[in-house]
Amino acid sequence: MADFLSNYSIQKWLESCPQGYLEDTVYGHGADEREPEELLKNEQFREAQIRTTVQLIAGERCALAASSGLINAAPDAASKTFLATQTLDEGRHVEIFTQRLFDLGIAQDDLESTIKTYINPNLGKFAEVLLEKVDKKDFVAGVVGQNIVLEGMAFSVFEMLHATSSDMNPKFAHTLAGTIADERRHVGFGENRIGELIRRYPEKKPEIERMQRDMTKHMLATFHDSFAASPLAAASPSVAPGARKSAGTYQGLNLAEASNEEMEGALSSVVLNEFKTRLGRIGLEYQSPV
Amino acid sequence: MTDPLETERPVQERKPRRSFELEETGFNEVPKRFRKFYRRWRGPGDTLGPNEALCPVCKVVIRSVKELRAGDRVYCMPCMSRLELVEEDGMLLAKVIY
Numbered sequence: 001m002a003d004f005l006s007n008y009s010i011q012k013w014l015e016s017c018p019q020g021y022l023e024d025t026v027y028g029h030g031a032d033e034r035e036p037e038e039l040l041k042n043e044q045f046r047e048a049q050i051r052t053t054v055q056l057i058a059g060e061r062c063a064l065a066a067s068s069g070l071i072n073a074a075p076d077a078a079s080k081t082f083l084a085t086q087t088l089d090e091g092r093h094v095e096i097f098t099q100r101l102f103d104l105g106i107a108q109d110d111l112e113s114t115i116k117t118y119i120n121p122n123l124g125k126f127a128e129v130l131l132e133k134v135d136k137k138d139f140v141a142g143v144v145g146q147n148i149v150l151e152g153m154a155f156s157v158f159e160m161l162h163a164t165s166s167d168m169n170p171k172f173a174h175t176l177a178g179t180i181a182d183e184r185r186h187v188g189f190g191e192n193r194i195g196e197l198i199r200r201y202p203e204k205k206p207e208i209e210r211m212q213r214d215m216t217k218h219m220l221a222t223f224h225d226s227f228a229a230s231p232l233a234a235a236s237p238s239v240a241p242g243a244r245k246s247a248g249t250y251q252g253l254n255l256a257e258a259s260n261e262e263m264e265g266a267l268s269s270v271v272l273n274e275f276k277t278r279l280g281r282i283g284l285e286y287q288s289p290v
Numbered sequence: 291m292t293d294p295l296e297t298e299r300p301v302q303e304r305k306p307r308r309s310f311e312l313e314e315t316g317f318n319e320v321p322k323r324f325r326k327f328y329r330r331w332r333g334p335g336d337t338l339g340p341n342e343a344l345c346p347v348c349k350v351v352i353r354s355v356k357e358l359r360a361g362d363r364v365y366c367m368p369c370m371s372r373l374e375l376v377e378e379d380g381m382l383l384a385k386v387i388y
Contacts, residue, residue, distance in 0.1 A: 007370045015321040016368075181319040181368070184348035188369025191347050195388030252334070281346070281386055 005078035008189070013085040021181050028096040028178045033171035035103050050104050052161075054118040055226060056097045059154060062127035064090040066134050066146040073137035075197075082189050089182040096175055120225050126150075126218035129211060140197050141208050147190025148278050149215045155183045156271045163250045187278070195282040202283075209287045216275065217289035220268060227264040307357040310341040317350075320367045327353050328368060343384045347371045358382065 022028070039045050067086040074080045098111065106114050130145040158180050166173040198205065248255055251266040258266075276286040315329035329351045331344060338344060341354045348369035358364070360377040364384065373384040 004372065012321075016319060020321065021318045184319065184350065184369045188347050188366070188371050191386060192371055192388065195386065199388070277346070282388070 004192075005076065008078045008082035008085075010081060010085060013185075016185075017085075017089070017182070022178055025174070025178065027099040028092070028175035029171045030174060033174060035100075035171060036169055039169070040105065046104055050101060050106065050114065051118045051229065052226075053097055053100050053104065054115050055120055055123060055222070057094060057101070057115060058119050058123050058127070059150070060090055060093040060097060062123075062130065063146065063150055063154070064094055065127075066130055066142060066150070069131070069134040070139060070142045070146065073134070073139040073142060075139060079139075079189075079193060082193075086186055086189070089186070093179055093182070096179075100172070100175065120222050120229075122218045122221040122225060126215055126222060129214045129218065133211060140194060140201055140204050141211055143190055143194050143197075144208050144284070145211055145215060147186050148194065148282075149212055149219075149275065151183055151186040151190060152274050152278055153219055153271050155180065155187055156267065156274055158183065160250055160267055160270075163248055164255055167248060191278060191282055198283050205284060209284060212275070212279065212284070213287035213289050216272070216287070219271070220289065223264055223268055227260040307359070308340060310339070310353075310355055310357070312353055312355060319350075324367055328366075329353060338382075343373065343375055343382065345369060345371060345373065346384055347386060352384075363387070 024031075035049075039049065064087065067083050067090050071080050071083045071087065074083055101111065101114065102108065130142070130150060133141040133145055158176050162173055162176040162180060165176065198208075250258075250263070251270060253262055253266050272286075279286050312326040314326055317325050317328045317330060320328060331349045331351050336351075338351065339353075340357045343352045343354075343358055343364055344350075345352055345366040345368070348366060348371070350366060350368045352364050352366055352373070354362075354364065358375055360375050360382060362375045364373050364375065365371075366373060372387040374387050375382050376385050377383075
């Protein structure tokens with residue numbers, strides 16, 4: 001175990017991340033990459049992008065609060081070190097998605113009011129459930145909530161957004177590729193560290209499963225509201241107007257023809273299946289919110 | 291007397307493993323010296339080679355210079371998971387070692 005935990009080092013993070021896939025990037029993308037002009041000129045599409053980006057910022061702010069809050073609750077130095085690197089990853093995610101709002105034309109002074117206008121209230125409830133565990137310094141529940149439920153959801157959402165933007169918005173796709181690479185480490189830490197700890201503290205299972213059920217309920221409500229509130233953005237979140245016909249596929253769905261309901265169903269199905277599989281591997285039973 | 295462990299071992303295990311030349315695949319999520327050992331999973335249409343295993347945690351393909359077989363242990367550097375290969379329904383699957 002000691003050798004395994006030594007993988008959670010700052011040096012390895014430096015070589016993989018800032019000296020690796022983030023080398024030569026500016027706010028997570030190439031210095032010469034820009035939001036598509038057609039998107040910026042169309043107010044309906046621009047607003048849809050702002051709405052989507054606000055949800056990403058809200059999720060990342062929650063992840064930043066959770067990962068930093070869990071450092072002092074971690075039972076060993078290696079986990080503290082890993083969570084320190086994750087805290088910087090999450091801080092970077094908040095920054096790059098905030099920068100995207102500025103790139104979409106939001107003035108710096110209007111940042112907080114824009115977030116307040118567009119944030120989905122269910123996402124706030126989702127965060128509250130997790131941060132309650134973090135505030136209580138409950139490391140095992142906090143890491144399950146943060147690195148398996150929240151990061152598992154983020155991993156799937158980022159992959160969907162990446163699939164829908166890779167052809168038509170390379171700047172956003174590039175930004176997302178870096179966050180997906182970060183999420184790989186985060187979900188890996190969640191499964192590997194908790195997979196071992198949950199065997200040591202099996203009495204914690206019922207409480208953690210309740211937390212997962214509540215977080216799942218708020219997550220599904222967030223998906224539903226997001227796809228219903230912003231029809232154009234929901235099905236094709238990052239492409240320029242007129243570009244949907246050349247958009248790719250996601251989970252077998254043709255993005256040029258998929259309805260919002262189909263997209264919501266596909267994303268929910270992917271995330272829930274991931275939850276079941278990941279929780280099952282570490283000895284927890286997925287709890288349906290229905 | 292025959293060693294039972296020897297008789298239970300599949301005949302295939304005694305065959306020499308095939309070797310593979312690994313080329314760069316554009317995967318950049320680990321330090322440069324390790325990049326050729328990984329590639330991105332291209333989704334449902336993708337297939338694994340005899341020297342490849344899919345990490346169930348982060349969905350990255352792990353590549354070896356030798357053919358992989360059940361019982362082998364591999365390491366997924368992008369998500370830092372330790373994996374063991376097992377055979378289920380004739381397929382080679384990677385299971386996480388906690």
